[in-house]
Amino acid sequence: MHTTPKKPAVKLTEVKITSNVEIAPSVFLLSFMRDFSFNAGQVLGITNDPSEDARLYSIASGENDPEISILYNIKPGGKLTPPLSHLIPGNSLWITAPFGSFAADNKPAYWIAAGTGIAPFLSMFLSGYGNDNILIHGGRAIESFYFSDKFIPALGSNYIRCSTVVSLNGIYHGRVTTYLENINDLPPDRKYYLCGSAEMVVDCREILLLKGIPFNNIVAEIYF
Ligand SMILES: Cc1cc2nc3c(=O)[nH]c(=O)nc-3n(C[C@H](O)[C@H](O)[C@H](O)COP(=O)(O)OP(=O)(O)OC[C@H]3O[C@@H](n4cnc5c(N)ncnc54)[C@H](O)[C@@H]3O)c2cc1C
Numbered sequence: 001m002h003t004t005p006k007k008p009a010v011k012l013t014e015v016k017i018t019s020n021v022e023i024a025p026s027v028f029l030l031s032f033m034r035d036f037s038f039n040a041g042q043v044l045g046i047t048n049d050p051s052e053d054a055r056l057y058s059i060a061s062g063e064n065d066p067e068i069s070i071l072y073n074i075k076p077g078g079k080l081t082p083p084l085s086h087l088i089p090g091n092s093l094w095i096t097a098p099f100g101s102f103a104a105d106n107k108p109a110y111w112i113a114a115g116t117g118i119a120p121f122l123s124m125f126l127s128g129y130g131n132d133n134i135l136i137h138g139g140r141a142i143e144s145f146y147f148s149d150k151f152i153p154a155l156g157s158n159y160i161r162c163s164t165v166v167s168l169n170g171i172y173h174g175r176v177t178t179y180l181e182n183i184n185d186l187p188p189d190r191k192y193y194l195c196g197s198a199e200m201v202v203d204c205r206e207i208l209l210l211k212g213i214p215f216n217n218i219v220a221e222i223y224f
Contacts, residue, residue, distance in 0.1 A: 012050050012094040018067060020087050024143040027116065028085055029060070030093075031069040038063065038098035040127040041120045041193075041221075045096035046070065048083055054096055055080045058119035058195070058221070062126030071119040071146060102221040104129035107191060112204055114138040114176060114196030117223060121195065122147050125154070138162045138176035138200070145171075176200065180207045188212050195221040 015032040023029050038044075040063050045054030057070040074081045087093070104124040111121040111133055118137050124130055135155055139145050140163060151159040162172045162179050172179050177200075180186075192208050194201045201220045208218055 060119040117196035
């Protein structure tokens with residue numbers, strides 16, 4: 001007799017939201033207290049209904065922060081993010097244990113992000129990684145450069161914001177890929193961390209490989 005295999009049980013833990021703030025149009029920073037440790041760059045599964053599959057989100061907090069935050073944008077028609085945006089402090093969420101190997105080390109690196117893909121780099125930055133790192137962030141509007149108030153004073157000219165829409169002093173007018181294509185001296189011995197949509201990651205990886213960066217020095221996290 002054929003029986004449908006059961007989904008492997010994923011352990012979910014209930015947490016109470018402490019804040020859920022819209023930091024840019026349709027983009028929210030949601031937080032809850034934690035009682036576990038994690039490595040900067042890791043993700044968590046999150047659901048508002050423990051009978052449903054969890055969606056994955058990068059942790060956007062420092063390793064020693066008392067709270068876990070995640071940065072998410074509302075996907076119109078999405079199952080989780082529209083209801084997530086209505087949750088208020090005190091409401092419940094269910095989370096998995098943190099996991100993932102998109103992990104920082106203390107060697108100088110390039111951190112390359114698009115949109116909410118900045119989250120793991122904020123976590124690495126807040127955790128004290130990234131001495132002399134270059135952070136390249138692609139966004140549409142000026143308010144898409146989440147946490148620039150933290151990055152500008154700390155990273156100075158090592159923080160590069162790219163936008164095809166915004167024409168402002170201090171913002172590169174063009175895509176992240178165009179920015180990378182126009183750098184001639186990318187050091188091959190550094191790690192290049194990529195985080196964002198599949199398209200962004202694939203395009204950036206191709207450019208880096210063509211510029212002589214060894215495959216093993218390119219580490220990617222794809223938000224699909
Ligand atoms: C490793 C990893 C880390 C991630 N980290 C983050 C993060 O830090 N922040 C973040 O914002 N996101 C992150 N994501 C993405 C996140 O997990 C969710 O996929 C995202 O938030 C959308 O969830 P949702 O339930 O709202 O949308 P979903 O229900 O998954 O839908 C996504 C889109 O597909 C459309 N859609 C759904 N079903 C159908 C269908 N049957 N036919 C056609 N279209 C359909 C919806 O309209 C919507 O636009 C990450 C993903 C991965 C894999």
